[in-house]
Amino acid sequence: MAQALERIFGKSNVNADLISLTSQLALMGGQVESILGATLDALQNHDISKAAIIGERKSEFAILQQGIDGACESLMIDHNLNAQELRRVIAIIKTAADLERIGQLSANISWRVQSPETMNVLPSVSGIIRLGKQVQRQVISALDTLAYESPARALQVYQSDDDIDRLHAILKNDILDLMTQGKTSISAGTHLMFIIRHFERMADHASHIAESVYYAHTAKHLQQDISDDKAISDSQQPNAINNLSHK
């Protein structure tokens, strides 16, 4: 009976714990957003010293992630979770891992622009900042998806990843062009190549967060749903988001 009562009265407790876990994750998200913003600032203003400071922040996200993992663990031990709650906890664990990657990639970018040569050639590939800003928007939207618990938003985030991949492909060619211009531009070009690659990876992690949120709230896999959706309505191409909200 005690267990049965806990199943009833313990509910609010699980919910409160889940909300505090969400807060903790949001705090980590805020840290990641701030390092990404700072990185973009340093790139835009050619601020080498700022980049150097950000480059040092590599390891702090792993600690945040461990904190969230630990909290998830104790939540799962303390409560008898139902399927929906369990999915939410899984989504939180996955998201924390993605956020850790995004934070670290951001620190890596700053670490790469510390050399003056890289900073100097940066303006010649004008799209890099644009790519960075687009990725930043993507990360913010992914975290918003988490806040609003909205599968429709998750789908939107997932779909805009294509734009970023396209921009990444264009920039790759621009950088290759730059590298063929002279021996001096080869090392800087390599750094730039890594930078756009890091940005592209960050966007992938953002889509991943969107996928986790979608899974937590619909118990379905986003990729699967999109391919099903395409199969049904290939000819008339209505907005996939509308379709989902009608389901």
Added chain:
Amino acid sequence: MSRLFLHPIIMITAITALSLLIFESLAVFGFTAGTARAVLTLIIIAGISAIYHFGGQEEGSLSNPKPTDPLSYTGQPQAKIYDNFEVAIAEGLQEAIFIINRQAIINYANQAASDLFPELALDRPLLSYVRDPDVSQLIMETLEGRISAPISIQRPGSIDRHLRISAAPVITYQNKSEIIERAVVIFTDVTEIERNNTVRADFLANASHELKTPIASMLGYIETLRGHAKNDPDAREMFLGIMQEQAERMQRLITDILSLRKIEQIEHITPTERADFGLAAKAALEAVHPIAKRRKVSVSLSGKKKNALVMGSQDELVQLCLNLIDNAVRMSPPKSKVSVKLERLKNWIPGDQFSQEPIIKDIPRRRIVTPPKTSQDFWRLSVRDSGPGFKPEHLPRLGERFYRIAGDRNSKEKGTGLGLAIVKHIVRWHRGGLYIESAEHHGTEFIIILPLVKDISSEE
């Protein structure tokens, strides 16, 4: 009366009393304690589900707001009358106001708050919507009872927003000691002010930067002329030529800055005079004739050449056509064509294709200015060149002041970077629209539509 009966607290009390009664009576009838507890559990479950079913939906639910209770209501679009003074004030303010509890969970949000964060839900942590570390710091300090200075944050998104955030603890007294159960957090949207400031600062910085280069080079030549080139007539001639070029460039820049400023000042006043778009295009064409000849570019004007009347200023229209055609000629390779066309568009609405064939299929297009009124007749002027075209990623930035494409640096005849910005403002003043279609390696077409004014003389 029935609402009072369904109130959760009353329901719970009633159920508890009832269950105790049954528990006692079951014991009397000789049930074991285990069986009795099981029956009791069933009754409690039934009771609680009844509460959830009848009364539970009202608490903290967005779909069913109670305007009189500040802790369960969040703004809905329709006008409401509040019998609670504080809520009425909060709802009337333009600042977004949140009341949060000790766990920073939103208990109340006013209308402005739900405008700022659409789809906001109560009973969720505020920090999951605003994740800035500075904000979480501020909120933690406030919940500890400290009053911190307001902070400013930037929220990047499709529209970058600048927010100013302040917070204050709600202090209550219990047994003569202070306790903080809640805090008020206020968000002020300062995006417009911030943006105006950056635009002004950028403009000043850019203008002085643009003037710095020609002045520095002129000073250099003057020094040389006074120094070792003093008695060298050939060098003197050459240097004076360069100096003249630089001075002309500065003059062009200042003229552009001044005309931009002039247009900006009158932009909000609807023009009242009539002007002839066709004559303006013709005048501009004649003005660019010499440079077109020098660059071996042929320029043609087709369509209506006279009596294409619009409300506006003739001088500004000439400047608009001149900027566009001059730019097209400069961008074109030798022996190519620039075609200018003026046509009437009937009852155009946004999204309608412009009747002309595009340069290539699925050409990237961008709206730089959209006309305030649609579904009317327009004059459409299109200027098409077969120059290098723009890469798609440059299109969003065209029309920005001093924006020049990085690859354009080595071109000999450097523009001021203000030409299109001026065109943009002139079009806006004339209540028209400005569009660009451009494909890299294929060419660019600028399309301007201005509202048509009926020509009385031709209708007779």
